[in-house]
Structures are given as C-alpha cells and as structure tokens.
Amino acid sequence: MHVFITGVAGFIGSTAAKMLLDQGHQVSGIDNLNDYYDPALKQARLNIMQDYEQFSFTQGGIEERGLLMGLFAQGFDAVIHLAAQAGVRYSIDNPRAYLEANLIGTFELLEAARAHPPKHMLLASTSSAYGANTDMPYSETQKADHQMSFYAVTKKSNESMAHSYAHLFDLPITMFRFFTVYGPRGRPDMAPYKFTHAIANGRAIDVYNHGNMRRDFTYVTDLVRALVMLIETPPIKDQPLGAFDSLSPVAPYRVVNIGNNDPVELGDFIAAIEQALGVEAVKNYMDMQPGDVPATWADTTLLQALTQYKPNTDIKTGVTAFVAWYRDYYQAKDTATTT
Numbered sequence: 001m002h003v004f005i006t007g008v009a010g011f012i013g014s015t016a017a018k019m020l021l022d023q024g025h026q027v028s029g030i031d032n033l034n035d036y037y038d039p040a041l042k043q044a045r046l047n048i049m050q051d052y053e054q055f056s057f058t059q060g061g062i063e064e065r066g067l068l069m070g071l072f073a074q075g076f077d078a079v080i081h082l083a084a085q086a087g088v089r090y091s092i093d094n095p096r097a098y099l100e101a102n103l104i105g106t107f108e109l110l111e112a113a114r115a116h117p118p119k120h121m122l123l124a125s126t127s128s129a130y131g132a133n134t135d136m137p138y139s140e141t142q143k144a145d146h147q148m149s150f151y152a153v154t155k156k157s158n159e160s161m162a163h164s165y166a167h168l169f170d171l172p173i174t175m176f177r178f179f180t181v182y183g184p185r186g187r188p189d190m191a192p193y194k195f196t197h198a199i200a201n202g203r204a205i206d207v208y209n210h211g212n213m214r215r216d217f218t219y220v221t222d223l224v225r226a227l228v229m230l231i232e233t234p235p236i237k238d239q240p241l242g243a244f245d246s247l248s249p250v251a252p253y254r255v256v257n258i259g260n261n262d263p264v265e266l267g268d269f270i271a272a273i274e275q276a277l278g279v280e281a282v283k284n285y286m287d288m289q290p291g292d293v294p295a296t297w298a299d300t301t302l303l304q305a306l307t308q309y310k311p312n313t314d315i316k317t318g319v320t321a322f323v324a325w326y327r328d329y330y331q332a333k334d335t336a337t338t339t
Contacts, residue, residue: 183220259298
C-alpha cells in the first residue's frame, strides 16, 4: 500500500510509519515540526525513517490551503490523520492553535480526500471526546455531548465533519479514539514523560486530584498495531457487526476505541516508573486541573471484532521500555552537548 500519514514526526505518527515501512509499504508523511515541544525530538523520530527508500516527507502545516490537495493527487490507498494541536491544558490558554490545526487542518484533509478518494481514511479522535460521561467502560455507541476542554471539542467536531463527508461523498472513514498513549519517543508534555523526567532529576512531581485518577494507559506499539490492522477493515454502509457497532446508519463511517481495556491507578503507574528508575518520587498532591477527568476506560469489543486483536502490554513492561528509551535518548543528547 501507499499510506499517507499526517503528523508523521509525532509520537504515534512516527511509530506507525516505521511499522508500515517495516512491513514493506510505501509511506508519505507531512509534519510542520512546530515548537510546541522540542523539535529535536521530532527530528530524531524522522531520522529513523530516512534510511527507508520508500519513505518521503513534506514539511508544512496541514491547514495551509491547497497543500494537502496537491499531495493527495499522488493517489493514496490509505490515510492516517494524526496531525493536530494536542494537549488538554494548552487548549485553555491557546485555543486558536486548536482551531487552525484541528478544525481547518482537518477540513483541508477532507477536501483533498473528496477530490482524490483513498480506499480508507483513519482519523484520530480522543478518549477526551467522552467528556463528562461517567458510565464505564466507555463504549462507542454512548452519546458524547459534553466535552470538558476545547481540545476535546475540536476532536469531537472532527468526528462530525468526517461523518458528513463520509455521507455526502461515500468516503470510508474510521475515527479512532485512543486512550492515554505512552511509550518510547513519547511527548514531553504528557504525564509519563513529565514524571520520569522530574523523578530522574530529583524534582517533585505534581499528582493531580490527590492521586485519585485512573487511566487506560495504552502502549504505543499496541495502539499502532491495532491501527494498522484497522486499515484493512473499512466501514461498509448497512453492514454493522452487531448492536455494539458504531457504524453510521447513513454512511461508511464508524468510531473505534483503541485502549488497553484495563484502567490503572495513577499511583500504580508512578510506582512502575519509580521501580524502573530505582528512585522514589517526591509527590505534590494537588486538586484536579480544569478540563481534566478522573478516569478513562475503553470498551474494546468493537476493536476486537474488527481485528481479532486486543492491546495487552502491561504497565511494568511498557514503563520499563519507556524509561530505557528515556535514559538512552538523554544520555545521547548529553554526550552530544559535551562533545
């Protein structure tokens, strides 16, 4: 296949690109390499792909009018749309970044697909779309009408935008809602990285909601493996798998959770980092942050029905791999700085 990935220098995008390249597929990608977090980490991820002849890269913003239209003219078998302004808390202070990247950028993507239709489009949403829902595990057939952050609002809006294009132009689209992804080359603005970086450097960590948080932590390789499998299962209108299927009644469109189906107490996750580092954390217990939710938990019935796969990396294994990467990456950076 020829697969196009937006946000290809990102955490999930680069992992997906490498998996597809290793399977022998051709991958084209785009990323603006912005400075929301250290661009050197994004470049390090890109460097992994540069040795593959079947990889091509375009630097640019997906919201730039006409840029994606020109790229889509190549003809893609599948599209994985991961480019977005991420982060719940950053969206409170910088909402315009989310408007431009998440809404206008996704509009440009859908217009390009309308002109040059792929066989299947997979667009990233988020577990944050479930918002104020309290019934768990979260199921794709639940209503999701009360988002808690502007970030979540933009991603839920992406779902509605995509559904309209699927209906109007018969574009097969799968929206995937992923749950607290972590692993090697992870984003520095996310809790696993923040905790590890602080503990490794002898600084206290902020533990919100006084530690009364549960997250369906999903190891990045598990998520990407599920995502690659989903490429082969485009939604077909009027062919639901059962009552649990979120397939639209009027379009080749569905929403799929990708999670570990196993919520973990925040304290247990921190303990796994402490064990991997061999250091005990100093903890500042704090109130809940605006826009956050106390728990997430994915029902993965639909994912398993579509792919016969269930993410299964346990916290100890995943955290150990992340900490090993973290140490190698920063040791290499420190060596490069001193020499």
